[in-house]
Amino acid sequence: MLLVTQILKEEGILPFSRIRKDMVELAGGKGANLGELLSQGIRVPPGFVITSKAYSYFLDYNGLRDQIVSILNEESSSERASERIKALILSSKVPQDLEEMIYSSYDELVRIVGKEVLVAVRSSATAEDIESASFAGQQDTYLNVKKANLIEMIKAVWASLYNERAIEYRKSKGIDSSKVEMAVVVQKMVNSRSAGVMFTLNPSNGDRNFIVIESSWGLGETVVGGKVTPDEVIITKADLKIVDKRISRKNMKIVYDQGKNVEVTLNGDECERPSISDEEALELAKLALKIEQHYGMPMDIEWAIDADMSFPENVFIVQARPETFWASRSKEKVEEKKTQPSERKVLVKGLAASPGIASGKARVLVDVREAKEFQKGEILVTKMTDPDWVPVMKIASAIVTDEGGITSHAAIVSRELGIPAIVGAKDATKVLETGQEITVDATRGVVYEGRIVSEEPKPEQTQTGVSGLSRDVLLSLFPVTGTKIYMNLGQPDVIEKYLDLPFDGIGLMRIEFIVSEWIKHHPLYLIKIGKPDEFVNKLADGIARVASAIYPRPVVVRFSDFKTNEYRGLIGGEEFEPEERNPMIGWRGVSRYVSQQYEPAFRLEVRAIKKAREEMGLKNVWVMFPFVRTTWELNKAIGIMEDEGLRRTADFKVWIMAEVPSVVTMADEFSKMVDGFSIGSNDLAQLTLGVDRDSEILGRMGYYDERDPAVLRSMKKLIRVAHKYGRTVSICGQAPSVYPEVTEFLVKEGIDSVSINPDTVIYTRRLVASIEQKLLLRKR
Numbered sequence: 001m002l003l004v005t006q007i008l009k010e011e012g013i014l015p016f017s018r019i020r021k022d023m024v025e026l027a028g029g030k031g032a033n034l035g036e037l038l039s040q041g042i043r044v045p046p047g048f049v050i051t052s053k054a055y056s057y058f059l060d061y062n063g064l065r066d067q068i069v070s071i072l073n074e075e076s077s078s079e080r081a082s083e084r085i086k087a088l089i090l091s092s093k094v095p096q097d098l099e100e101m102i103y104s105s106y107d108e109l110v111r112i113v114g115k116e117v118l119v120a121v122r123s124s125a126t127a128e129d130i131e132s133a134s135f136a137g138q139q140d141t142y143l144n145v146k147k148a149n150l151i152e153m154i155k156a157v158w159a160s161l162y163n164e165r166a167i168e169y170r171k172s173k174g175i176d177s178s179k180v181e182m183a184v185v186v187q188k189m190v191n192s193r194s195a196g197v198m199f200t201l202n203p204s205n206g207d208r209n210f211i212v213i214e215s216s217w218g219l220g221e222t223v224v225g226g227k228v229t230p231d232e233v234i235i236t237k238a239d240l241k242i243v244d245k246r247i248s249r250k251n252m253k254i255v256y257d258q259g260k261n262v263e264v265t266l267n268g269d270e271c272e273r274p275s276i277s278d279e280e281a282l283e284l285a286k287l288a289l290k291i292e293q294h295y296g297m298p299m300d301i302e303w304a305i306d307a308d309m310s311f312p313e314n315v316f317i318v319q320a321r322p323e324t325f326w327a328s329r330s331k332e333k334v335e336e337k338k339t340q341p342s343e344r345k346v347l348v349k350g351l352a353a354s355p356g357i358a359s360g361k362a363r364v365l366v367d368v369r370e371a372k373e374f375q376k377g378e379i380l381v382t383k384m385t386d387p388d389w390v391p392v393m394k395i396a397s398a399i400v401t402d403e404g405g406i407t408s409h410a411a412i413v414s415r416e417l418g419i420p421a422i423v424g425a426k427d428a429t430k431v432l433e434t435g436q437e438i439t440v441d442a443t444r445g446v447v448y449e450g451r452i453v454s455e456e457p458k459p460e461q462t463q464t465g466v467s468g469l470s471r472d473v474l475l476s477l478f479p480v481t482g483t484k485i486y487m488n489l490g491q492p493d494v495i496e497k498y499l500d501l502p503f504d505g506i507g508l509m510r511i512e513f514i515v516s517e518w519i520k521h522h523p524l525y526l527i528k529i530g531k532p533d534e535f536v537n538k539l540a541d542g543i544a545r546v547a548s549a550i551y552p553r554p555v556v557v558r559f560s561d562f563k564t565n566e567y568r569g570l571i572g573g574e575e576f577e578p579e580e581r582n583p584m585i586g587w588r589g590v591s592r593y594v595s596q597q598y599e600p601a602f603r604l605e606v607r608a609i610k611k612a613r614e615e616m617g618l619k620n621v622w623v624m625f626p627f628v629r630t631t632w633e634l635n636k637a638i639g640i641m642e643d644e645g646l647r648r649t650a651d652f653k654v655w656i657m658a659e660v661p662s663v664v665t666m667a668d669e670f671s672k673m674v675d676g677f678s679i680g681s682n683d684l685a686q687l688t689l690g691v692d693r694d695s696e697i698l699g700r701m702g703y704y705d706e707r708d709p710a711v712l713r714s715m716k717k718l719i720r721v722a723h724k725y726g727r728t729v730s731i732c733g734q735a736p737s738v739y740p741e742v743t744e745f746l747v748k749e750g751i752d753s754v755s756i757n758p759d760t761v762i763y764t765r766r767l768v769a770s771i772e773q774k775l776l777l778r779k780r
Helices: 001-011 024-039 051-063 066-075 078-091 096-115 146-159 164-172 278-295 370-373 389-394 409-417 471-476 492-498 514-517 523-528 531-551 566-567 599-613 629-643 659-667 681-689 696-701 709-724 740-749 758-779
Strands: 014-015 049-050 119-125 141-145 182-188 190-197 210-217 232-235 242-246 251-258 260-265 298-307 315-320 346-349 353-354 357-365 378-382 398-401 422-423 436-442 447-448 484-489 505-510 557-558 619-626 656-659 676-679 728-731 752-758
Touching: 001 210, 001 514, 014 024, 014 096, 024 049, 024 051, 024 119, 024 164, 024 182, 024 629, 051 096, 051 182, 051 656, 066 078, 066 190, 078 146, 096 182, 096 531, 119 146, 141 471, 146 182, 164 210, 164 659, 182 709, 190 278, 210 278, 242 278, 278 298, 278 315, 298 566, 353 681, 357 398, 370 389, 389 409, 389 514, 398 409, 409 422, 409 447, 471 531, 484 758, 492 758, 505 531, 514 523, 514 531, 523 531, 523 599, 531 557, 531 599, 557 752, 566 740, 599 619, 599 629, 629 656, 656 659, 659 681, 659 709, 676 709, 696 728, 709 728, 752 758
Parallel strands: 357 378, 378 398, 398 422, 484 505, 484 752, 505 557, 557 619, 619 656, 656 676, 676 728, 728 752
Antiparallel strands: 014 049, 049 182, 119 141, 119 182, 190 210, 190 298, 210 232, 232 242, 251 260, 298 315, 346 447, 353 422, 357 436, 436 447
């Protein structure tokens, strides 16, 4: 017992200052990461870690180990096992000596801060990843905890190790729940007076000689989420001098009040007053340099200034991660800008939808019929795009739209084409003028007056590759993964550009681009004028261009998913398309194929697939039905396809999109009809949450989020049911391309493949490989 007491005194509770990154087994992932930052002189909110040794002592003191093992063996239901184990832990007493140590550590924290504080009590499991924040943590965190509730909340965190979702997760991955231990981080709540982000390079041009700080009042969510135009401070690295400062009008802030984040409207002096002082900005710059030096690369850093503490102890780093946009391009030294920072004038701001920077002349077009005036290399400024705009988008140097979110047509196509794009800029078509020289900074969502970035002639590429890297260098970056990495594609003529990317196939080939650009006519109109073969031949040619280029890797061709308003835009379309008030949930997808009006056109699509497979010998072409609602309509659509001579075989897979919640609900029945599912996270989120994904207002308020627990739970359920019936599950929505944490969640849940945009293929393959490696190590 004396030995246990001695170990407990030495390792039971540790301040952050005694923790390093290799102490995950003792301090857990979060605790080890905080200690590592602090060891490098980086100021993090003060606190301490109740280590896994203390947790182990608690279990042994109360004789809980054998009881927990017995419950896990007895209960087949994870829900019931969770209830019993958590009740057992919560009803057990924390040993008096450990309790005294906890209170003593809390009192020391109060001494450091100078007054009674609220703390965050965070889980820090020993199985967590220290290198990156794990997504959707399996355990719990409690905020704004008072001293009187501290012991209760620590036990609640310990108990959360046996949350139902945590037990299920470990069970699915073959991890012994009785072997996993828990550390607990107790940390002062940061009462953010001001917060924001900073970069150890200039994000507008990649210049590594500067540190750029963005700041606003309250929590950092206002800056990170683009809810305000932040103050900006630019500091030189060489001598830490402020060379530019821009103070914006900040109309609101977010504060933590009575258990939730609250938006507060700002009036008067606070709107116009700088949210960060010069000395605070310089202190942040010093911390940024230390972080960059430690990690050896440009960094993207989140920070906060605590209202309860005095300078400089109140300046904290909340998160630090590598900057990826400019660092990945391995550019040579950046030339000096033609325009100095102090001369920049912001014209409009919006959502950064497709990263990149471009300067040129604006061309404001409000109607696609004016597109003939557009010149190659100009910047397209319009209200919103649809498939009719694609020919113009392909020759634009950048795109700015008044409306739309990160999953709008303009955003998706721009990312696929690799064109900088800003969406949801509100009044860009009114503020910007045709012929005006502007710079589009789509890494930050800002349009500046004039040419801020020096333009260099771009040499024609004489060989395939990505970012100028050699094939050998690229291959060295490509790990092998058990989860297949597919790629989304809509433009057949850009496939050559991506052949060196490490993808396992095309998980989503959209044919809408072929129809709108190559065919241009409504299929029913072509049937009416006696030219149905024109549709079949051009569609087959477009599919074949992709399938032959990557053969024998699969190409999953999605049957057309135009909405009625988009079909009306095709030549001859007005005669056949009704005007719907809400085409997003109207006559689209399979409902068209089985309708008497459109069935003849659907048969043309099937014939094009058959031609590519049988006449052209491209057996790697599979098909996918979009926007499936019911089993009866799918059964009828498959019947039409079979009537045209296409039947499911070992080398001809039939998938359906899981976009409508009914597909998840009826996954067992759909599994009997198809070979696989592909999650359309855009529509699934929209229909699950009842949110118009193109609503700029709801998007800015945070309603449309593919990471919402309801959406993730649907994905998880689909994977489990599909696997029960031996069916595969993929995802081709925007979520894995935009949110790496969603990819991590899906890989952990056992998804078979992810299909992402070309610009994220390499990153995603490396991410998936690291997740899979981590899971394998945990099984040992």
